Amino acid sequence: MTADPEERGDARVTTRPGLRDVARLAGVSHQTVSRVFQGHPRVTAETRAKVLAAAAQLDFRPNAFARALATGRSRTLGVVSFDATLFGPASMISEIERCAREADYFTSVIALQSASQRSISAAAERLRGQGVDGLIVIPGHVPLTQTTQHLPADLPVVVMESETVVPSVGVDQYTGPKAATRYLLDLGHRTVHHLPGPMSWLEARERARGWRDALTEAGAPVPPTIPGDWSAGSGYDRGLVLAADPDITAIFAANDQNALGVLRALHEAGRRVPDDVSVIGFDNIPEAAYFIPPLTTIRQDFAAVGRSSVSLLLEQIESGRRSDKKIIISTELVSRSSAGRPPAR
Numbered sequence: 001m002t003a004d005p006e007e008r009g010d011a012r013v014t015t016r017p018g019l020r021d022v023a024r025l026a027g028v029s030h031q032t033v034s035r036v037f038q039g040h041p042r043v044t045a046e047t048r049a050k051v052l053a054a055a056a057q058l059d060f061r062p063n064a065f066a067r068a069l070a071t072g073r074s075r076t077l078g079v080v081s082f083d084a085t086l087f088g089p090a091s092m093i094s095e096i097e098r099c100a101r102e103a104d105y106f107t108s109v110i111a112l113q114s115a116s117q118r119s120i121s122a123a124a125e126r127l128r129g130q131g132v133d134g135l136i137v138i139p140g141h142v143p144l145t146q147t148t149q150h151l152p153a154d155l156p157v158v159v160m161e162s163e164t165v166v167p168s169v170g171v172d173q174y175t176g177p178k179a180a181t182r183y184l185l186d187l188g189h190r191t192v193h194h195l196p197g198p199m200s201w202l203e204a205r206e207r208a209r210g211w212r213d214a215l216t217e218a219g220a221p222v223p224p225t226i227p228g229d230w231s232a233g234s235g236y237d238r239g240l241v242l243a244a245d246p247d248i249t250a251i252f253a254a255n256d257q258n259a260l261g262v263l264r265a266l267h268e269a270g271r272r273v274p275d276d277v278s279v280i281g282f283d284n285i286p287e288a289a290y291f292i293p294p295l296t297t298i299r300q301d302f303a304a305v306g307r308s309s310v311s312l313l314l315e316q317i318e319s320g321r322r323s324d325k326k327i328i329i330s331t332e333l334v335s336r337s338s339a340g341r342p343p344a345r
Contacts, residue, residue, distance in 0.1 A: 017058040026054035076106040077313060078127030080120060081138040084111040086230060087257075087285050088203075088302060089138050092160065095306025096136060103314060108132060124151050134313040136160070156316035158309045161202050167316070167323040169309045173203045176298035176331035177210030180252050180280045183296075183333060185214070189250035189278065189342045191221045195238050195262065197254035198229050207254055207282060230254070235261025243269035249277055249342040256281035256288050259295055263338070274340035284334050293337035304329045 023030040028047060035043050036051040054060075077100050081089045093109060100107045108130055110123040120137070127135060134156035151157050162168040184192045194211045197204030208225070215222045226241060228234035235258030242248050243266050253259035259281030263273060271277050273293055281288060284299035308327050316323050 017060045021058055022051060022054045022060050025058060026050045074106075074131040074133055075104060076108055076130065076132045077310070078124075078130070078132035078135040079107055079109040079138070080112065080123045080127070080135065081109065082112045084109070084138075087255075087283060088300065091302035092138060092306045092309070095303045096310055099307050099310040103310065105133075105314075121151075124155075128152060128155060133317050134158070136309050136313060153322070156313055156322065158313045158316075160305065160309065167312055167325045167327075169305055169312060169327045169329070171203075171300045171305060171329045172331055173206035174210040174213075176282065176300075176333070177207040177252065178214040179331075179333050180282070180296075180298055181211045181214035182218070183335075184250040184252065184278055184280065184339060185218050185220060187250075187278065187339065187341050191215060191223060192250040192252050193223045193242055193248055194225050195228060195235060195242075195251065195253045195258050196225050197258070199227070204254055211252055228258070230257055232257045232261040232264075234258060236265050237261070239263075239265025240269065243271050243277075250339075251277060251279050253279065253281045256283045256285045256295060256297055259288075259297070259338075260291060263291060263295075273338050276343055278339040278342070280339055288334075289336065291338070296336045296339040297334050299332045299334050301329050301331075 019030040019033045023033045026033065026047075028051060032043065032047060033051050033055075036048050077096070079093060079096055081093060084090055084093055097107045097109075108127055110127065112119050112123060120139070124135060124137075132155075135151065136158050137151075138160040139162070157167070159165045159168045161170040161173070181192050181194075192211065192215065194208060196208045199205055199208070212222055226238045228238050235253055238258075239251075239262035242251060242262070251259075251262055253262055259279055262279055266273055266277055266279070273279055279295070281295050281297040282300075284297045288295040288297050308329065312323060312325060312327065
């Protein structure tokens, strides 16, 4: 006598429900079910509701590959980013992925290790070969903003932080640093020293320009800068140099990591913040409020940048036309304890 499969412990093979199963339960044709999941406009609200209810009851999920064949779309957005380990790009990618999921899209991300025309072109072609419906490029590096002009003309594209390429989404990198510098001058500081980011980055150049223009417009001296990168270590090394000068009372760092390094250097040199030296950063990373002292900084709304980039890309995908929009997201000064009046002389 042959044992029952359950008695033998054999695994049962179940077949996933298909379009015809949903159609049978909803009392419609399988073509109607297909049109519902393709978003066809010529389906009544009542029919759509019946089909979706039947699909939910059967736990039916349309096959992504089959849907791509039917609609001509993969419902996948490609993302190319340089140095996705940095706070800004990582935050934007996270929001892009969240917004894409809400719009029922997948994301395919390529993080570049080197900034070159060859690397971004190769990444774009690789994603295009995967059949992505559109592409978001987070170049960061200035040379990459130029190579994006050579992307396929028939592929919907959004570029982050671009001076010339459209469509694009970016943060106002100029007004925030200008406001930070003006804030320190208004507190009574004679001038403000700046720790710039790497000048090959558009963000670093714009932040330095905002700082310089604020000083010039106020008639304040423009101190020389010390080159560096975005890291806390770079802020620390340069901070040791600035800490040795007793005349320096205010520092604007290109980002919060630089500011963290500066705070450490000032502490080791016996310079109190903000009693002896005021420090302002840029980004408003989550840890900024927990520095010692809590860091005054410029807030970038990376979530808004991510949302706007996805919205602008989907707009192009739906319309079939390349957009000429350039969206700029404003910044905000977040006042905490690291900036105050200069010491009395």
